[in-house]
Amino acid sequence: MAVKDKLKTDLFPTIWCPGCGIGLIMQQLASVMDELDLNKMNTVLVTGIGCTGRMGAYMNFESVYTLHGRTLPIAEAIKTVRPELNVIVVAGDGDTASIGGNHLLHSIRRNPNITVLCNNNEIYGLTGGQAGPTTPQGTTTISSPAGAAYSPINLQGLVNTNPDAYYAKTTVYHQGAMRKAIKEAIQWPGFAFIDVASQCIENNGRRIGYSSAYEMLQGYKADYKPAPKGATRLEKNQIGIIKKEAEPAVGPAGSSQNNGDGQH
Amino acid sequence: MTKRLVQGNEAVLLGAIKAGASYFCGYPISPSSEILAQASRYAANHPEFRFLQAEDEIASANAILGASLAGAKSFTATSGPGFSLMQEAIGYGHKIGIPAVIVNVMRVGPATGMPTMPGQGDLNQTRYGSTGDYTSIVFYPSTVAECHEYTIHAFNAAEESQSPVIILSDAYLGHLNEVVDLDEINVPVVPRTMEPLASGSTRLFSGVATYPDGEPATADSDEFIRQYIESRDCRLKVAEKYAFHEYGWNKDSDTLVVVYGITRRIVQPLSPHFALFRPIRIWPTLDKELAEVAERYKKIIVIEGSDGQYANVIERMLLRRVERVPLLGGRMSLEAVYEGLDRIGLLPKELAAAGGPGSKAGSSGSKAGSPARVG
Numbered sequence: 001m002a003v004k005d006k007l008k009t010d011l012f013p014t015i016w017c018p019g020c021g022i023g024l025i026m027q028q029l030a031s032v033m034d035e036l037d038l039n040k041m042n043t044v045l046v047t048g049i050g051c052t053g054r055m056g057a058y059m060n061f062e063s064v065y066t067l068h069g070r071t072l073p074i075a076e077a078i079k080t081v082r083p084e085l086n087v088i089v090v091a092g093d094g095d096t097a098s099i100g101g102n103h104l105l106h107s108i109r110r111n112p113n114i115t116v117l118c119n120n121n122e123i124y125g126l127t128g129g130q131a132g133p134t135t136p137q138g139t140t141t142i143s144s145p146a147g148a149a150y151s152p153i154n155l156q157g158l159v160n161t162n163p164d165a166y167y168a169k170t171t172v173y174h175q176g177a178m179r180k181a182i183k184e185a186i187q188w189p190g191f192a193f194i195d196v197a198s199q200c201i202e203n204n205g206r207r208i209g210y211s212s213a214y215e216m217l218q219g220y221k222a223d224y225k226p227a228p229k230g231a232t233r234l235e236k237n238q239i240g241i242i243k244k245e246a247e248p249a250v251g252p253a254g255s256s257q258n259n260g261d262g263q264h
Numbered sequence: 265m266t267k268r269l270v271q272g273n274e275a276v277l278l279g280a281i282k283a284g285a286s287y288f289c290g291y292p293i294s295p296s297s298e299i300l301a302q303a304s305r306y307a308a309n310h311p312e313f314r315f316l317q318a319e320d321e322i323a324s325a326n327a328i329l330g331a332s333l334a335g336a337k338s339f340t341a342t343s344g345p346g347f348s349l350m351q352e353a354i355g356y357g358h359k360i361g362i363p364a365v366i367v368n369v370m371r372v373g374p375a376t377g378m379p380t381m382p383g384q385g386d387l388n389q390t391r392y393g394s395t396g397d398y399t400s401i402v403f404y405p406s407t408v409a410e411c412h413e414y415t416i417h418a419f420n421a422a423e424e425s426q427s428p429v430i431i432l433s434d435a436y437l438g439h440l441n442e443v444v445d446l447d448e449i450n451v452p453v454v455p456r457t458m459e460p461l462a463s464g465s466t467r468l469f470s471g472v473a474t475y476p477d478g479e480p481a482t483a484d485s486d487e488f489i490r491q492y493i494e495s496r497d498c499r500l501k502v503a504e505k506y507a508f509h510e511y512g513w514n515k516d517s518d519t520l521v522v523v524y525g526i527t528r529r530i531v532q533p534l535s536p537h538f539a540l541f542r543p544i545r546i547w548p549t550l551d552k553e554l555a556e557v558a559e560r561y562k563k564i565i566v567i568e569g570s571d572g573q574y575a576n577v578i579e580r581m582l583l584r585r586v587e588r589v590p591l592l593g594g595r596m597s598l599e600a601v602y603e604g605l606d607r608i609g610l611l612p613k614e615l616a617a618a619g620g621p622g623s624k625a626g627s628s629g630s631k632a633g634s635p636a637r638v639g
Contacts, residue, residue, distance in 0.1 A: 066471070106323070
């Protein structure tokens with residue numbers, strides 16, 4: 001098998017804008033899937049709405065293109081009914097952290113054995129560039145002309161409310177780190193969340209002063225640094241992985257959906 | 265093989281299990297919560313039956329769709345406010361074509377309303393609650409035994425139509441205990457009709473308008489219309505097999521009453537005076553069946569627990585005026601029925617003498633009727 005067999009290349013070119021970061025995530029995901037022998041018989045993709053949600057259409061897997069914000073309840077239910085499957089969620093930051101925020105809280109609590117890849121471009125790109133839950137405070141967007149009013153949501157903090165959950169922060173520039181995180185997250189026996197900083201040049205980057213996607217990638221290179229070894233918490237603009245070193249607890253049959261109170 | 269007291273909500277749950285359901289996801293809400301609680305108890309002793317009490321009804325509705333795609337017959341149970349939260353997911357299920365069953369045990373709305381009082385005000389919501397055009401199949405039983413039976417039919421119809429099918433109940437029916445032998449209620453079960461996820465295909469289950477290969481069809485009206493008509497016609501055809509209704513009582517009367525669900529039980533004392541038509545399949549409407557019956561009667565009265573939701577539908581369907589007896593605010597009682605009939609001048613004299621609003625035995629000061637009084 002080869003990486004390209006994971007992709008529906010006959011549907012290329014994709015709908016994504018030239019310079020979009022999503023393709024860099026899809027390419028690395030496909031490559032890891034190839035290495036781990038994830039295929040259409042053992043893996044299901046669940047995607048959200050927004051630019052990122054289209055990824056499922058371009059991959060050679062069964063793919064559930066959910067309503068906006070509803071990836072997690074669907075992914076958890078699939079994992080519950082078919083614990084033998086790898087269930088991989090791919091969704092944007094608005095989908096995951098805003099409209100799907102309540103599900104995120106509770107999926108973290110229930111710790112299902114699923115992987116969440118969050119394409120975090122800090123903007124609502126498909127709808128034209130409105131501020132989102134991850135937009136840095138003060139950023140001028142088409143819905144925040146005086147600068148985004150609030151500080152962004154703390155995804156790391158949310159995920160880490162469950163010590164058994166896996167959290168990684170990376171960027172699309174740091175391909176090696178992203179590859180490692182995707183691989184570990186898929187193999188993690190519980191809830192694994194990868195927060196990937198990714199450029200949206202057309203509906204965010206140019207408005208905040210970048211002239212090209214290349215410049216945005218150079219920005220990630222300049223701004224993001226690996227966290228020191230042994231860090232238990234990532235600081236702003238650090239990439240790294242926060243996970244329990246011992247084998248984490250996970251619900252029976254790889255899922256938590258088996259008892260009356262949703263806990264394990 | 266034994267008769268015992270069974271509650272309406274329990275009969276629904278046991279019907280789902282008999283239909284082969286193996287996944288329940290829900291959120292507590294009166295008056296449906298017994299279904300959730302009993303599903304959790306059943307799951308505790310049957311590991312093949314999966315249960316989740318979710319964070320909200322949005323998650324519940326989406327989870328049952330995910331479970332169904334994965335291969336399980338799945339269902340949820342809720343009441344008006346929760347049902348409102350499920351509407352987007354119901355539309356998603358219709359768009360993709362996912363079998364599932366949603367039980368709505370109705371209370372008085374809108375909003376939080378009267379959580380433990382019976383209502384029938386969600387009929388339009390079961391038909392038009394989600395955005396866009398779609399074809400709902402909805403059943404509304406009237407007895408505990410029927411709660412069991414029509415839940416099985418609902419799962420069958422969901423499989424055949426590949427769409428979310430709705431069972432309506434209400435606060436009275438859901439909490440009504442009746443002596444029944446559930447083992448004697450047997451409906452042939454339709455097996456799963458959909459290839460489960462990860463069976464070798466690479467399908468895209470998309471709520472977005474797409475071509476069969478997954479490419480966006482978001483600006484192709486012809487393709488949209490083609491897909492819409494295909495799914496509508498399929499569901500209408502399936503619904504024909506489930507044209508459940510009851511026609512009876514005094515067929516020589518010149519007046520036909522149309523009632524459904526628990527109201528059918530409440531109006532039983534009207535039986536000597538009127539003919540009865542009871543739709544059990546609420547949607548799609550029983551156009552042919554009702555039109556055939558209605559032409560034999562001078563007057564039609566719709567008695568229902570809403571301000572004319574189904575009366576409006578029937579009026580338009582038959583293109584003739586129908587009389588209305590709305591039972592509002594949870595006042596779903598025989599007294600309220602008599603008062604309503606009296607108000608429109610259609611209360612039979614014998615009933616007025618026997619305890620209608622014109623008599624001393626009338627009940628103008630009574631509290632909302634209890635099901636024990638419905639005969």
